[in-house]
Amino acid sequence: MPTWHRYEELRPDQLELLLKEAPIAHWPLGLLEHHGWHLPIGFDGLKADRICRRLADRTGGVLLPVMWWGGLGGHDVFKWSHYQDPKAFGGMLVETSRQLLAYGFRVLVLMAGHYPWQDVLDAEIPALRQAFPDALILAGTEISICGDAVTVRGDHAAREETSFGLALFPEQIDLDALTPGRDDTVWPGATPPPADRHHPRVEFDASAPLFAQMGEDAREASAARGEEGVAQVVDHLARTIDGFLGRDAS
Numbered sequence: 001m002p003t004w005h006r007y008e009e010l011r012p013d014q015l016e017l018l019l020k021e022a023p024i025a026h027w028p029l030g031l032l033e034h035h036g037w038h039l040p041i042g043f044d045g046l047k048a049d050r051i052c053r054r055l056a057d058r059t060g061g062v063l064l065p066v067m068w069w070g071g072l073g074g075h076d077v078f079k080w081s082h083y084q085d086p087k088a089f090g091g092m093l094v095e096t097s098r099q100l101l102a103y104g105f106r107v108l109v110l111m112a113g114h115y116p117w118q119d120v121l122d123a124e125i126p127a128l129r130q131a132f133p134d135a136l137i138l139a140g141t142e143i144s145i146c147g148d149a150v151t152v153r154g155d156h157a158a159r160e161e162t163s164f165g166l167a168l169f170p171e172q173i174d175l176d177a178l179t180p181g182r183d184d185t186v187w188p189g190a191t192p193p194p195a196d197r198h199h200p201r202v203e204f205d206a207s208a209p210l211f212a213q214m215g216e217d218a219r220e221a222s223a224a225r226g227e228e229g230v231a232q233v234v235d236h237l238a239r240t241i242d243g244f245l246g247r248d249a250s
């Protein structure tokens with residue numbers, strides 16, 4: 001199995017050695033945000049981190065710490081969400097990416113678990129590709145990073161994301177927490193936001209079990225469904241990276 005390591009744990013000499021063997025940097029882009037009663041608030045970052053780890057098992061390289069600071073998407077109306085200024089986190093994304101490519105990484109994987117990262121990537125990645133024309137920059141969410149080659153569906157904390165979670169970190173998911181009848185006298189986080197901040201497709205009834213979710217019923221999620229999607233994404237990206245680096249398929 002190829003070698004991968006956590007970026008922050010390596011010494012300079014180890015980094016140079018790894019760069020020769022596998023010049024690939026995997027960077028999971030997440031966010032802390034309410035993801036329904038049944039998923040952890042770091043869901044997007046955990047999902048991206050686990051997919052990157054699976055990919056790194058195939059390709060080797062370094063795994064950067066999850067980018068936990070992000071924003072956009074309209075779920076900041078729910079308690080336990082941390083949205084930051086897009087200029088701030090977009091700047092960190094671009095600057096860090098430039099540094100990684102300048103240090104010699106030839107492949108940069110920007111795996112966004114939080115879907116609105118796509119807007120930032122769409123705005124920033126073309127200039128990055130122009131500045132580093134010899135690098136392969138794979139950027140997007142798990143539903144977009146393979147282009148049309150893989151069809152994986154997404155949602156917010158509903159059937160699709162819950163399926164990914166059941167496949168990748170089942171120990172942090174509690175479907176039994178999807179109980180009806182919560183109210184904000186007992187559950188302070190169940191206060192619905194003002195009507196003018198309601199997203200049209202999000203469940204805002206705090207007493208509904210699927211509160212704060214957007215998509216199909218999370219109670220129909222399955223690990224098998226999530227695993228199928230993850231395997232497709234990882235396989236496609238691993239083949240793309242191996243092809244770019246001219247190595248035998250991993």
Ligand SMILES: [Zn+2]
Pocket residue numbers: 035043044113114115155156157161
């Ligand atoms: Zn999510």
